[in-house]
Amino acid sequence: MKNILAIRSLHIKTYVATMAVTLLGYVGVSCSKNCIQCYACLPPGALVLGLMLSKNIRVRFQKFFTSKKKIR
């Protein structure tokens, strides 16, 4: 039961976080007051969010770079 609740809570957090990043990025709060709606703030936010949330991606990148070092 605790596990299910934890998964659901993470699911909701991700949902809200993605929504917030998209909305904030669009409104342009994170860059300047004179927003020209270039949306430049959005992709870094989404990417950071994705990389922070994904343990699998972190592990994959780590494996990729460590295996390269070993070969050298």
Added chain:
Amino acid sequence: MATSTNKTKIWFLRIISSIIGFALFAAPVALIPRLTNADIWDVHASCIRMTLNHFFNGLVKIVKFDFINITDDIMILLYFLPGTILLIVGFIIAPLFFGRHFCGWLCPAGFFTEYLNKLVPKKLQIPFHKLDVKAIRYGFFTAFLLIGFFSLGNMACAFCNFNIIQGIVGLATFNADYLSTFGTRLGWITLAWVLIFGVFSTGGRGFCNLFCPPGILSSLCHWGGGKFRFSRKIEIDKEACDSCAKCVPTCPMCAVNLKEKEIDLSACITCHVCQPACPKGAIIYGKGRV
């Protein structure tokens, strides 16, 4: 109920249909805009993002009994008439009854990243499907709709992969007009999105899976329709399946859940690629539950 398919036939048909998709929507051919005598002769004539946004805004105004301002939305829907028809038929009605055939068989933007992904080594492909895909997908989609709902603007042109693909195809056909696509920071950022989330994602359909608003709408319709017996969908026959996992890497949307022996209908684009991969013939396209 089972369909007799083989890998070569499916891929041959998909390649042909992708060429038809490009010819129908994208310049230089752009048959649909020419047939409907639209003002713009490229993918923008049948824009499904703009129509989706104004379709939703119109619905909200109906609920609010705001029948005066609804004319703006109706005018936009009529201006992008091919896109409006495509949205209603291809992204709402068809997924409810038959599956997401537009995404899997006609979408030029989806095919572009999927085919380019075949050139990317497996080691460099990023498994975005291992993220909490549904939360990110529907979170982005909610924000896309909320921006219009709160009258903050219109996000239809932001991160439009169709625009980027049209720009690339336009430049490849020596049309200098499409240089403007990459003349803005937004153009370059969207190109980066298409490359990172599309070309470099596992299966090549990461962008479709996470950030395509009309695709997300059709995924909701297909998932909802899948709950009923009248809907046709791709399913795994749990008794016949021996969990050999041969179907898993073939799915461009990474929709196969081998543990549960299920196909995630909210991700499945009904491309039928998984069917010939199954040696037991356990993957079936048909009505009702298996």
